[in-house]
Amino acid sequence: MSPQRPPGTPGTPGSAGSAGSAVAGIERSRAVTMVVVRVGAMVLCGSLEVLGDGRWLGLGPLPYLLGAMAGASLLVCAVTAARAALPPRPLLWADLALVVVVVLAAGRYAGPRVTDGWPGTILPYVLLVGIMVGISFRTFPAVLAWTAALGGALLLGYVQSDLVWWAALPHVAGLTTNATMAAYVMRVLFRTARDLDQARAGELRRSAQLSQERERGRTARVLHDRILQTMEALTRDGWIADPSVRARVAEESQWLRAFLRGDDGDPAEDVVAALEEVVRQAVGSGLRVEFNAGRLRSAPERQGMPAEVVEALSGILREALTNVRKHAGVGHAVVRAECRSGTLALSVLDHGSGFDPDAPTTGLGIARSIRDGARAVGGSADVEAAPGEGTLVSVRIPLPSGE
Numbered sequence: 001m002s003p004q005r006p007p008g009t010p011g012t013p014g015s016a017g018s019a020g021s022a023v024a025g026i027e028r029s030r031a032v033t034m035v036v037v038r039v040g041a042m043v044l045c046g047s048l049e050v051l052g053d054g055r056w057l058g059l060g061p062l063p064y065l066l067g068a069m070a071g072a073s074l075l076v077c078a079v080t081a082a083r084a085a086l087p088p089r090p091l092l093w094a095d096l097a098l099v100v101v102v103v104l105a106a107g108r109y110a111g112p113r114v115t116d117g118w119p120g121t122i123l124p125y126v127l128l129v130g131i132m133v134g135i136s137f138r139t140f141p142a143v144l145a146w147t148a149a150l151g152g153a154l155l156l157g158y159v160q161s162d163l164v165w166w167a168a169l170p171h172v173a174g175l176t177t178n179a180t181m182a183a184y185v186m187r188v189l190f191r192t193a194r195d196l197d198q199a200r201a202g203e204l205r206r207s208a209q210l211s212q213e214r215e216r217g218r219t220a221r222v223l224h225d226r227i228l229q230t231m232e233a234l235t236r237d238g239w240i241a242d243p244s245v246r247a248r249v250a251e252e253s254q255w256l257r258a259f260l261r262g263d264d265g266d267p268a269e270d271v272v273a274a275l276e277e278v279v280r281q282a283v284g285s286g287l288r289v290e291f292n293a294g295r296l297r298s299a300p301e302r303q304g305m306p307a308e309v310v311e312a313l314s315g316i317l318r319e320a321l322t323n324v325r326k327h328a329g330v331g332h333a334v335v336r337a338e339c340r341s342g343t344l345a346l347s348v349l350d351h352g353s354g355f356d357p358d359a360p361t362t363g364l365g366i367a368r369s370i371r372d373g374a375r376a377v378g379g380s381a382d383v384e385a386a387p388g389e390g391t392l393v394s395v396r397i398p399l400p401s402g403e
Helices: 022-051 062-083 089-120 122-136 142-161 164-236 243-261 269-283 307-328 366-375
Strands: 288-292 334-339 341-352 379-384 391-398
Touching: 022 062, 022 122, 022 142, 022 164, 022 379, 062 089, 089 122, 089 142, 122 142, 142 164, 142 334, 164 366, 269 288, 269 307, 269 334, 307 334, 307 341, 307 366, 366 379
Parallel strands: 288 334
Antiparallel strands: 334 341, 341 391, 379 391
């Protein structure tokens, strides 16, 4: 039951908006409307009392209560104008509570005079207060609560004046209509302004992302054409004699190539980043790896891939590359990863010494361990090898239909 400042307006702690936002503009317009309606209500009711016979000015405490009500309304206008926003909640509550007290006092002390005098002075102000209530509060329960308080005061005022209570119902209906319509209009305006601010913020984010992509593309071209090609030539053409230094340069060049392609995500969540990490480790160990994952990078299934699939695939690739480095007798391997028709495919090829996959081994053997790793996530694997003819590891993992 309190007037709430909308998100993104000045004075809101933690606000992400700015003084130039559409919501802030509506907030300023709401403050201006509040001042205009209050000043208009005081001018209207004051002129009716001055130009009339002044029959309210000598009735008990009514003159003082009317003066206090006018003073409170002027204070609300002054605070609203100074803040360019609605005043604090206690001040609004006190102002509306005073209006309720004045209406009750009028019914008690005016008595039969309410019959022809009430509509001339107090009632117009109460009806306009309904508009103020609709402007001040952002929730319909708060608006209805204060409308009920004012309407109940009107009904009780009629009863205290020895009038039939249902004679006040048209005025209560008018008060309720003013309050709910004002609240509805403010709600629509704030919703529209909020949508406009969100659209504007989204456009700014897209513009910033586009600028970042352009800058990244320009940087990538410069790095690729100069630094990356030089680093890869140093490792490929034998310019570096020290094997550890050569491996380190090769690993860094592999990382730089992945970064320029945009594959610098979290290896625990991004399958391409996970595979790139395994390749970098293999390159750092002295193996030259040709990694082709273009069709996987552009596949929508890459996003949100299950973590267990990412872990299983990177483990299979690590084992296959370790086998090439230790047993194939060559320093080069070709890795291809792609996603097609809902299936993730990975292949590792080397033209090394090969082996007989059906020959008995002392342990699990690479063929069996890779097949077991693929089956653990619902996939399958084949290991094609022959002595002297190299090795081809092929893995296929179907992805869940929701991915």
